[in-house]
Amino acid sequence: MLFAPTPAERRARARADLRLGLPVAVVSGGAAAVAVSAETLTARRLAELRQAGTPVLAVSARRAATLKARAYDGDLARIELPDGADLMWVRAVADPSADLATPLKGPFTTRRDEGADLHRAALVLAKEARLLPAVLVLPLEGGREAARAADLTVLDLATDGPDPAGAAFADVAGARLPMDLAGQGRVHVFRPDDGGEEHYAIEVGRPDRSQPVLARLHSACFTGDVLGSLKCDCGPQLRTALARMGEAGAGVLLYLNQEGRGIGLANKMRAYALQDQGFDTVEANHRLGFEDDERDFRIGAALLRGLGFGQVRLLTNNPAKVAMMQANGIEVVDRVPLRAGHTAENAAYLATKAAKSGHLL
Structure with missing residues (x-):
């Protein structure tokens, strides 16, 4: 037709x-x-x-x-x-x-x-x-x-189910960008072929594709990245990662639009309201009907491949990110701890991530 x-x-x-x-x-x-x-x-x-x-x-x-x-x-x-x-x-x-x-x-x-x-x-x-x-x-x-x-x-269901391989991404736009923390860089906008949300890659300096690149998979956090929320460590992690890449002279930060561990901002706010009632971050997700983490880290691997990277030194405290990169063809030669933004306000949140989600804090 x-x-x-x-x-x-x-x-x-x-x-x-x-x-x-x-x-x-x-x-x-x-x-x-x-x-x-x-x-x-x-x-x-x-x-x-x-x-x-x-x-x-x-x-x-x-x-x-x-x-x-x-x-x-x-x-x-x-x-x-x-x-x-x-x-x-x-x-x-x-x-x-x-x-x-x-x-x-x-x-x-x-x-x-x-x-x-x-x-x-x-x-x-x-x-x-x-x-x-x-x-x-x-x-x-x-x-x-x-x-x-x-x-x-x-x-x-026979033809229109989710693609088990995930979406394909096109690098649809890019431009140079000077950054306060990271110095000179370039922003790429990647658009999926399944009508989903766009994701961004920020190249710092001129990374050598033949060497392991210092990389960070950062999930969007409007409250932490933009508003400076003290309930999480996302904003400080973002800024620390960019600063380390600037100090190293090169790196790539993938900004993935998977707010609230992949449940979206509205559901994240619902989870915050449940946390105000005394539930921890995992319990709140479960009460909403979601799993602990609904993110798709295959997206990060796809974007890295699209940029020509095959090896990374991954800035993360989350072993699941390491495992997913390895499973999708990106060699993680080193896991680089990223400790930043620990406050009295997010102490319980971070303890839950360590105890229930396996984060190495």
Whole structure:
């Protein structure tokens, strides 16, 4: 078909639709379902879903554990909507920020019958869209043909799933930039072919591609990098890394737009609100329905390869970054510790990263 979108383009459309509150159709074999994000759901959409059938609320196993809902499907739970469940009920179940205000939401009845592949795919898509991992799912009578006739973005699990190799990146723009801490450098903007967020590489000096380069994979942190938050050590780590590269005369800093360990800024603020209630950073992520760390460090390896680097001296306290670089063809000849920004305000946060996430602090 002329101008037919590619699988990556259909997936990007589906992410955008979920963020807008629009339903998307997910199909597998002869089965099909409509999925809508619980976070962007409206009362009108909920009424339309209930008029069309009996939707369930799919949540991740992490969120289900907090709700004391049985996750018969292992990594997710399909919660039946009780009679009279309205938009406020759906959002209260999906969003833990209301847990203290509405503590008595159960008991829940969860499905354990037919397969949950379509629900699982919808939850993955919600995470990619940086939305809460909670999705209303309604099976479509008529399967694939009904999905095509529904005037929705249709994702076929056989062809439109996430690329297991990750996105490909193009270096779309670059320019010289003098920097306060690092001296002369060059900024590259990398754009993925899957419609995802752009990422940046900052070359300091003129790194020799034939030698291991001093490198840092830095995940975006608006609160720490821009606002000088004392809740984390991100801002000081960013500045210290640039300063060390300036002192060394060369280096490359990859600024990856994976805010909040890959859950997005809105969900990070939800996690901060939960931390204000006494939960640590890992517990907060779990209550939201996310894993400890949702970042994709393959992106860093792809950007380094795109710049022509094959060996690095990696500025990090996180062994997972080292392992991921090695697994994706980037040789880490040395892990360079990066201790910076330890304060009384972030002491508990750093202790949690060491105890639960394996950071070497």
